Amino acid sequence: MNSSVDGIVKILLSFDSVTIITHIRPDGDTLGSAYALKYALESVGKTVNVVCESEISPRYRFITQGRKNINGQCIGAVVCVDVASPSMVGGSYEEYARKADVVIDHHSSNMGYGKYNLIDPQSAATGEIVLRIIQKFSEIDSRIAECLYTAIATDTGCFVYANATDNTHLAAAYLIQSGADVAKLNKLLFRTKSHACFEIERRAFDSLEYFYDNSITCMKIELDWIKELHANEDDLEGISSIPAQIEGTKASATFRQTDKDTYKLSVRTNGEIDAAAVCKYFGGGGHKMAAGCTMTGDYKDLKKIMADKLFEDLSK
Numbered sequence: 381m382n383s384s385v386d387g388i389v390k391i392l393l394s395f396d397s398v399t400i401i402t403h404i405r406p407d408g409d410t411l412g413s414a415y416a417l418k419y420a421l422e423s424v425g426k427t428v429n430v431v432c433e434s435e436i437s438p439r440y441r442f443i444t445q446g447r448k449n450i451n452g453q454c455i456g457a458v459v460c461v462d463v464a465s466p467s468m469v470g471g472s473y474e475e476y477a478r479k480a481d482v483v484i485d486h487h488s489s490n491m492g493y494g495k496y497n498l499i500d501p502q503s504a505a506t507g508e509i510v511l512r513i514i515q516k517f518s519e520i521d522s523r524i525a526e527c528l529y530t531a532i533a534t535d536t537g538c539f540v541y542a543n544a545t546d547n548t549h550l551a552a553a554y555l556i557q558s559g560a561d562v563a564k565l566n567k568l569l570f571r572t573k574s575h576a577c578f579e580i581e582r583r584a585f586d587s588l589e590y591f592y593d594n595s596i597t598c599m600k601i602e603l604d605w606i607k608e609l610h611a612n613e614d615d616l617e618g619i620s621s622i623p624a625q626i627e628g629t630k631a632s633a634t635f636r637q638t639d640k641d642t643y644k645l646s647v648r649t650n651g652e653i654d655a656a657a658v659c660k661y662f663g664g665g666g667h668k669m670a671a672g673c674t675m676t677g678d679y680k681d682l683k684k685i686m687a688d689k690l691f692e693d694l695s696k
């Protein structure tokens with residue numbers, strides 16, 4: 381059962397010591413929400429620790445005060461933020477997440493596995509919910525404001541996605557009033573790429589080919605590039621959605637080489653083509669507009685096979 385904001389505040393203030401757990405491969409929402417809540421609870425005398433099993437990507441280390449690893453111990457009461465299910469925290473914290481005292485989240489799939497839960501799928505980000513909680517017992521200083529702005533801005537793609545409501549914008553306005561330096565944060569979060577990321581994108585775009593009157597595109601990412609540039613998952617994230625920006629494109633397939641003749645595909649469509657059905661045909665799966673599969677063979681053959689299959693689905 382869901383608790384009220386007041387109910388969650390009362391529970392949080394009853395703890396002396398709290399560990400906040402974020403999800404693995406942490407994003408701006410889980411980290412920003414966790415650190416905002418940490419600073420607010422510390423301001424009223426609580427001892428608070430934030431933990432994450434994964435390494436923090438360089439982009440978000442301004443939130444963790446420069447720390448690459450925050451995989452410390454779980455002490456005191458357990459609070460999970462932006463964690464849809466206990467398995468999302470990774471193996472070393474899963475048993476703690478299963479017995480979480482408080483769960484704060486916006487994923488509609490969250491079953492409410494905590495003793496006390498505040499789950500609001502209407503919120504664009506967990507940061508929006510955390511703001512409502514903190515406002516009840518703490519000042520929002522510029523440090524908290526920047527954490528929460530990061531949470532909300534990243535989960536809405538800088539207020540571009542359909543999940544950004546009037547309330548989301550009002551929350552952002554409040555955070556700006558509270559001292560969030562929006563120009564600085566937006567530059568860091570949305571207008572800065574690592575050298576490896578930019579270079580892989582440049583080479584992938586160079587490989588991009590059009591099929592069926594520009595309606596379908598294919599591009600590749602070679603394993604050698606990843607090795608040479610020491611690219612990590614963070615550097616490769618988001619690249620497969622870029623060809624969707626090309627006017628008239630209905631589907632795009634990004635072939636990421638994982639072995640000599642093996643490719644991991646990310647297929648994106650505008651909804652006219654069912655990406656999940658096409659990927660299922662090749663042994664994969666996913667959602668209607670974003671799906672994936674693995675293919676083996678020569679890239680020059682595979683791209684044609686995939687483009688044909690996508691076009692076949694479009695003609696249905």
Ligand SMILES: [Mn+2]
Nearest residue numbers: 409462506535
């Ligand atoms: Mn989120």
